[in-house]
Amino acid sequence: MLMRNADSPLSVTDEQENCVQRRLTSVLALLGGMLFLATGAASGSALSTLPSESEGQNTITVRVVDSRDEADNDPVADVDVEVAKDDGSFEETGTTDADGQAVVEIPANGKYTVELDEDTLPSGAELEDGRSTLEVQILTSGNRAVQFNIGDEAKSGPGLGKQLVNGLTSGVKFGAIIGLAALGLSLIFGTTGLTNFAHGELITLGAVFTLFLNRGLGLPVVVAGFGAVLLAGLFGWGQDRALWRPLRNRGTGLVAMMIVSIGFAILLRYLFQYVIGGRTQPLTQYVTQSRISLGPVSMTPKEIFIVIVSFTVIALTCLVLMKTRLGKATRAVSDNPALAASSGMRVDGVVTTVWILGTGLTGLAGVMLALDQQVMFRMGFNLLLLVFAAVCLGGLGTIWGALLGSLIIGILVEVSPVLGMPAELKPVGALIALILILLLRPQGILGRTERIG
Amino acid sequence: MNWGYIFEFAITQALGPTAVVYALAAIGLNIHFGYTGLLNFGQAGFMAVGAYGTAASVVTFGIPLWAGLLVGLLATVVLALILGVPTLRLRADYLAIATIASAEILRRIFQSVTFSDTFGGSTGLSGFARDFYALNPYTDTVSLGFISFRNTTAWVLTVGWGLVLLSCLIVWAATKSPWGRVLKSIREDEDAVRSLGKNVYWYKMQALILGGLFGGLGGIVLILTQSAAVPTDFATNTTFFAWACLLLGGAARVWGPVVGAIIFWFLLNFLGELFSQMTRGADPILPTWLMTETQASLIRFIILGLGLMLLMIFRPQGIFGDRRELAIDAR
């Protein structure tokens, strides 16, 4: 055993080497094809009519967002802002557009003040920290974004009980989305042992596919989302066949694979930005909705949809894993691949299935996130650590652990601001929970304390 | 296409302050990963703590820059201790997740409005570097053949490359000693080392502190270069880039991270300028439907990601590494 471990990485035969090369060529072709399709779609569709980012000019982008009640930040339009250089040499005003953004071109580097005209805020809205003036130091050329948040700080906000209910509601929704991705990660990690740093990008992938099918091909959002999950599953199959399986077969170590996944994450993330740009891209339907009250809870229809679909899919997947051979097979493979293989199991087949299923589930998380927050190239990456947190919290290798962990993380993130955590720091609580669980109970809440030998 | 300019630009960047910063960060990672086998994915956190420790001491608490530098370095040691005491007992992949999460927590705190009185929020801190530039012996642009640096940059580079040299000397001496032998042994099999009476945990801690100090030094050079500490400079990508530098040059080699950083920044800027020129002007070489100027700035990162994958798959020992002596194969 030890000898094999020590020797195998050194003895890669030419044939294997060629094989890997061939596979890599094909993954490149696949990605290239996707890129081509994407750019084609982008240039031929509504995407290209979006205002392009100002080029070669220094700008300050002022964003005004409404971060009350919800996980996502709704843009606030028609707010007047003023940008002035502190030496008085420059002054310019702007008004936020439908994306809640006002772009002001500035002449040179230096210190600027950005002032928001509070009278132009929608009625009842107040700035989160009460500061209507921000100072910006511009040191390098390019675009600099500043953001004003409309929040609950003001005394006119809803009562604590109401806030708590709202926090719980969005926590459950957020947890549901994370849960899909966490289940995907847990499956893949559980079976292959790979800590996949590209998992965040697999979330974004689902959202980007949805965007193409919806905005590019004009399909309704629901159909586009369905198609995106299928495409994500296909991508899962492709990445296993072209990348991970050849690496497994030549005996590449898990640490090396982890770093490969970092490279893959960077590749995908910037590819997404290349294709859809740096801004948030809205879908064509369900962008804004008004809330429905269900007793004390008020949610938008799409949020209800997200919660129902996510939990149904998670529950179905967990049941399937519990009841079918696939579940047993994945556990056998994760415990001891060699033993599983020698008892006649098609290990490669099981792992491929897991990649398809895992990427599909994660893609669905992306679809749900797109529905909730629209599409941005970094959206999945931003969630990556929270997904890790959810999986570790629930317990690796436990079927229901991902769900439990995700709910805890989702609620922790969304309720902590109600309990006094500044909204901008709300993911920090979840990250601290992640570190604590790794230290205190690395097997997670549902994990077995000890393995039965 | 102005090839002369592309090369001049890329070489200037490859020898410039950014390369110094990443060389130092990667030297730290080399101690962590190359020699000890620790997966630290939170190097940006060490850099940030060094940087903000220094900047906040001077700007917020008004102590002299020289004392501030000590505070910054001390802060990295404290971070290493806080992080190391619990996490060094963890499995390799758990350590990776714990460190990446810690760095992200730190960045969010430095960026937050809540702590902006201390750390300056998203604008960061500035106005601490005057004492450093007051010592600048250069009064004019310094020219090295076909590339040249402004006098302030030249001063940063003199100090920066001096620090890199010193760091390499320390790494060389330390890793060729019995101390280094213990680290390399831990990288291979902790239990074997433990069975021979060595306090593995304490050695890992020393490695984490030493590597963190180099990272903190990198962070300090970065903010001195810019005369400002800005939180976005310490995002997860910074850690990943430092890793790329290390792996490109070759882990467990004294000069690996330095050469890696130089080549990394040469390539990144070469590609950036190349595609920038190909998309610039009224009639660009590449048609705009294929690539706009904004997109041109992204291509290099796509290539970087792909390059990192290919490097790990086909030449995990990097340019100078020895494949026989590499932690990467470990499972």
Added chain:
Amino acid sequence: MPADTNATTGPAALQGLATEPGVPKPDPILVGDKIKRSFGGLTAVDVGHIEVQRGAITALIGPNGAGKTTLFNLLTGFDKPDSGTWSFNDQSLSGVPAFKVARRGMVRTFQLTKVLAKLTVIENMRLGATGQRGEKFLSALFRPLWKSQEDEITRRADDLLARFKLDTKREDFAGSLSGGQRKLLEMARALMVDPELVMLDEPMAGVNPALKQSLLGRVKSLREDGRTVLFVEHDMDMVRDISDWVIVMAQGEIVAEGTPAQVMADERVIDAYLGAHHDTDLTELDHEAVQAQAEAELDEEEAKHDD
């Protein structure tokens, strides 16, 4: 020390002791009480009392899955028991971390050899020396501070390599050695610590017959150096050949003790090896063996993760 001059020390003192499990020894170096370790529902080790005689070679035998390696891990600090106490040279070792156990003079080897494959043989040896000035970071930076000690260590290492017939492999990577040579290197490296008690976990596993005799000679020479040896082994020839005393474990407990001849004739020992399977067929036995193997590997993992 000559073994037969004093009746209370060394192997000679073991003659005529009772063959009951946990029997007290005249001059024990290692004493354990009520050591218990379970994984989930399965009790891997449940040892009421154990004593190891100083200056003797003691064998620890038992069928697969009897808990021998787990007991080794517990005694050397690589695993933590659920309960129990044990002491070495009358000093308690409960809760003492593995590296301190080694420093006190109780050094182990591993069932799956842990040579440092990417270090050379001589570097593996040098690592074993304790109290090295060059292993402190600040003095490590200044070669003159540790150069002379390093030379001294190298001399000792070369001596040992010659005794273990590994001197021709001095500059080779340890990973290039054969299984038997790895076992030899691991034992030689353990001796660099200069231990009083050497604990060998299956020293003969995977060693080719040609090397076996040499390895046996080395183990015997440890006793002549005045060291105590405790080893786990399946190879009955070796047990008979070199051990002064044999402790038999089954299902986590000590079931019998005695001299090799006594143990081989002991009904309880035969039961331990065969008893449970008198009426089961061979395929099932095979299955058990596989499971025990997996168990041993899990123990290794377990020990790795715990620390």
